[in-house]
Amino acid sequence: MRHLLTTILLTLGASFLLSACSNENTDQKNTQKDQSKKSVEVPKNPLKEAYFGNLHIHTSWSFDGFTNGSVTEPDDAYRWAKGEAIPGGGDGTPLKIKVPLDWYAVSEHAEYMGVFKKMEDPNSPFSKLPIAKRITSDDQAEATQAFAEVLDEMNKGIPQDELNDTELAQSLWQEIIKIGDKHNEPGKFTTFSAFEWTSAPNNRNLHRVVLFANNENIPQLPYSVFDSPKPEDLWKYMENARKNGATLLAVPHNGNASDGMMFEMVDSDDQPITKAYSESRMRNEPLYEITQIKGTSEAHPDLSPNDEFAGFEIWDYTLSAITERPKNRKGSYLREAYKDGLKLEKKGAGNPFKYGVIGDSDTHNSASSIEEDNYTGKFGMENDPKHRLNGIPGSPDPLNQQIREFSSGGLAGIWAESNTREALFEAMMRKETFATSGTRLKVRFFGSFEYSKELMEDNNWVKMAYEKGVPMGGDLSAAASNKSPIFAVHAIKEANGANLDRIQIIKGWVDQSGKTQEKIYNIALSDGRTVDASGNAPAVGNTVDASKATYTNDIGDTELKALWTDPEFDANLHAFYYVRVLEIPTPRWSTYDAKKLGIEPRKDLPTSIQERGWSSPIWYTPTSK
Template sequence: MKLPAITLSAIGIAATGFADQIPTKDGVDATVKQKFSPYAGRDFPTQVFWGDTHLHTAVSVDAGTMCRIGQEDAYRFARGEEITTTHGLKAKLSRPLDFLVISDHAEMYGLMPQLLGGDQEILSTETGKRWHKALTSGDDKVVFDTAMEIVASLSGDEVPIKSDRAVKNAWQDYTALADKYNDPGRFTALIGYEWTAIGGNNLHRNVIFRGDASVANQVVPFSQFDSKNPEDLWKHLEGFEKQSGAEVMTIPHNGNLSNGRMFTVETFDGKPLTKEIAERRAHFEKIVEVTQIKGDSEAHPMLSPNDEFADYETWDKSNLNGTEVKKPEMLQWEYTREALKTGLKLEKKLGINPYKFGMIGSSDAHTAMAAVEEENFFGKHSGVEPEPKRWEHMVIEAPDPTYSIKGWQQAAGGYAAVWVRENTREAIFDAMKRKETYATTGPRMIVRFFGGWEFTQEDGASRLPADAGYLKGVPMGGDLPARGESKAPNFLVAAMKDPYSGNLDRIQIVKGWIDGDGKTHEKVYDVVWSGDRKPDEKGKLPAVGNTVDVKKATWENSIGAPELVSFWQDPEFDAEQSAFYYARVIEIPTPRWTAYEAKRFNVEMSKEVPMTTQERAYTSPIWYTPKK
């Protein structure tokens, strides 16, 4: 069929006027030269993706004593689907996550589903038969006592029920499931597990693979029954990388529960740290989990007495199982800010910094649900799902009740944020490897942080700070480039609120450095804040205020700011001193999960229970190293 001719006059445009609007070749060339579109030609990460690198399901021995949700439902939940919890509640995230690592414990991997399912090999052992009978007895006390016995058995030196077949089958079922749910561009299922050095002084690591099932299936999870020494874990993974040509990383967590062992200057056996071990650790441990349900590990008020925000969701009574009391001298080896400072010392001594790590948050939930929003928090394990008295329940029951942890002390956190070009396994792993990551305690605020020597005030006022950030400097996780003519490094920092959460109070830059005598120091700078507040004569910024209505579990965003952007230059820079800088973003006060719980169940909690929180984000640092 012949289409009718359409003339310019037929559509109401004067031919001469239209012709004048057609760009000439010269005009097009001029526009191209001016780079009209600010987004054309970009070659840097432009998207931040959200995930959890630390989630346990019924496949984990400890979680599986109470949790009945498996790995497939864990993926479905993370992708934004609605599931039913162990206790029969309907659950769904406010927004899907972009990636997930199901990190079930390596120790007796997959035992619980097989035990409860009556696997004949498991039941052929005396221990397996007894545990199965107790867990299926229907007697709540017997079930609980047996669950505690199973968890306690992980502290021994021998495997209570050994089945290489069961572990291999469970691992390969999981890696196949991860490949099934991995959907490049939409949802990433990174393969991983947790190596759990049980014994109270927590040295746990999540092990994350870059590749697919064909890569991960070349090994089975390395467990504490292989070795309780993290140095042996790194050696094992070093051998795996050499043999397979693949990449893997380890992520330490809960330094606050290690009782002085996580970030020390010694080996596992108490000998002076060697360069070889420091190099191996630096190779595998690019990032650290700094905040999660079992407390926040960024800073401690005793270590940082001048930091008014240091005492956040602090767990510092004892070690992980409450068997060893916390002593003040242990704290310096547990918190990430102090570890970053220790790393500067070790670099001077060994020539390598084993604590040159970035930061992420994750949940460590043992419910199979990566649910850490304050109004949607499902707890540490399935024994503390939402119900009227869960705030009083024991999360950790220590031999001495003084050191037990009650339900209300759980922190609803956190999540990992990564800056990437695309949502794939390779892109997310590589972002973690280069430390272009940050941690949040739950909210999904967008944070940029760049360091360099040539930024200007105009760059700090830009609506596109990343353009100048990547062009003139390095992003979070990087090393400052060679110093030019500038007298001091300068930084661009920007944050935008989570639309589901509170406005922003302020952005701070935390600096740590080492002086000529080998002593380390730190200082927290308020660099940009909301409102017209002014620091007092001592430099302290007044509090932003508090609009929380605890009884109604709500707040007003009538204070704070939806976004903050700033240029900042170090006013006390010494070119001879190694240093690091990271940004901390603080929200205005909002209701804590306990306030939502009190309202929903109409319960009155004791006065010691906090009802408000100031959520936050921690970026990976940027380092400065003097020329040698």
């Protein structure tokens, strides 16, 4: 048994795994051919399809995955995403997704990759280390203390020499690449090679997943926090990889656990952000993970008090191994960063926060648990509704509460011409992506100064929208005289999922005095509802029966669409616009768990939630004068 208290420490989000890794390319310069380039003609749709998947996935090959009871490996992760059942750990229930995904990427932590997994193998030299005997001890206090010592050193960026094995890391990294290639089926199911760089200074999250477009010229080793805890140095590693022929991007995640560090207005050396810094950041990390198991970081009620939906699935903790609340909201939430980015751009420093969005998981048991009624937790030990809801025996309740406040996993939606590595990666780079809280609702978002009022009445409206405007992730500039931007939005519910409540457009801008502003517009409502004079909309209602963990689609619409013109547009002001789509209320995973256990839903958790989707923004930049 792998120590329950250790499980708690990591379950808190303290997934800080670290290992010294080289920046060199393979001796062979990865001359092996990318196995994704099979002689298969994959049809392309120039109007694009939405493909759903996750790129933030861990298994027992990650340090915290192993320590917290994961019994799966990378091969299991891909089999799960394709619809197969895999071992679950915990209470022994197999893990199986109801509807397979389109693409998936295992992104093990670069730090100590595979080392702790080897400790359970009696034939491995790692099992002979004193630390291994303590980590795998049946004495929970001993095991917990051993982990705490390793964690403390890791958070300081100090590697344990006995655990640093670049040969093992290199071997496992190459094995991960091969496993992904084995499962890659162009046009059917796409895999990517990826790893996670796990920087957490003072337990503040700066993690990034680094993802490769293909397997040509991939560096010999992933980049570790032991190489550097600074994002700027990770970007240098990525630039060097490009010079050597690799194609890659990074995705930072869950800034809500960064205590204001993710979107600071200074660099890692506390120097003002420059245009060069902004360009480097955006060149290397075009996307941001807006939601995952450790909560949603779109907005916070303290920062957006006029947004009635800003409090969605807020996980208000740092990555500390003890219960610690962040002190800083600003710098932790994306909408505020979007506004700060406009301010920096107006000053000539570029926009370092011009992110497209994805939703993701951060599971450590291979299965991303995106389905609310099929939730299996973050770690192997949580594959048991009693542990998820009532707590792990012997653990302090404040720590168990953090587990209960975990969200189900989010999803990344990508609008691409085909389900291939090339097409999906290109779409990620151009930010034609959207995020959901786990549901597979689809959202399209276009902007232009030239759309006609009849655009969406045409059967070929998507084609016309591309031809005369830009999709999500794009830029509008040089506004014509006396014209306001026109936005086309279309949302479709998930098949066999919940109906839609509304479509909103969130606008942010910098006013004439240099202050940032935001406003939320309800542009499409279900059930014939209309907004009042202030633009507010009545609630859609709630059909959730918490005692039965059920809901009905007697309210809401199956699809919503709208053509909307900004009524307060000023061509002289920097602005951004993004879409938020809300579903009708449905039971939260904790409500489904309560039903499984035959108990009343907990009063300290919401019984229902409104799942949602977010588009990447469209930005407007005024013509320089």
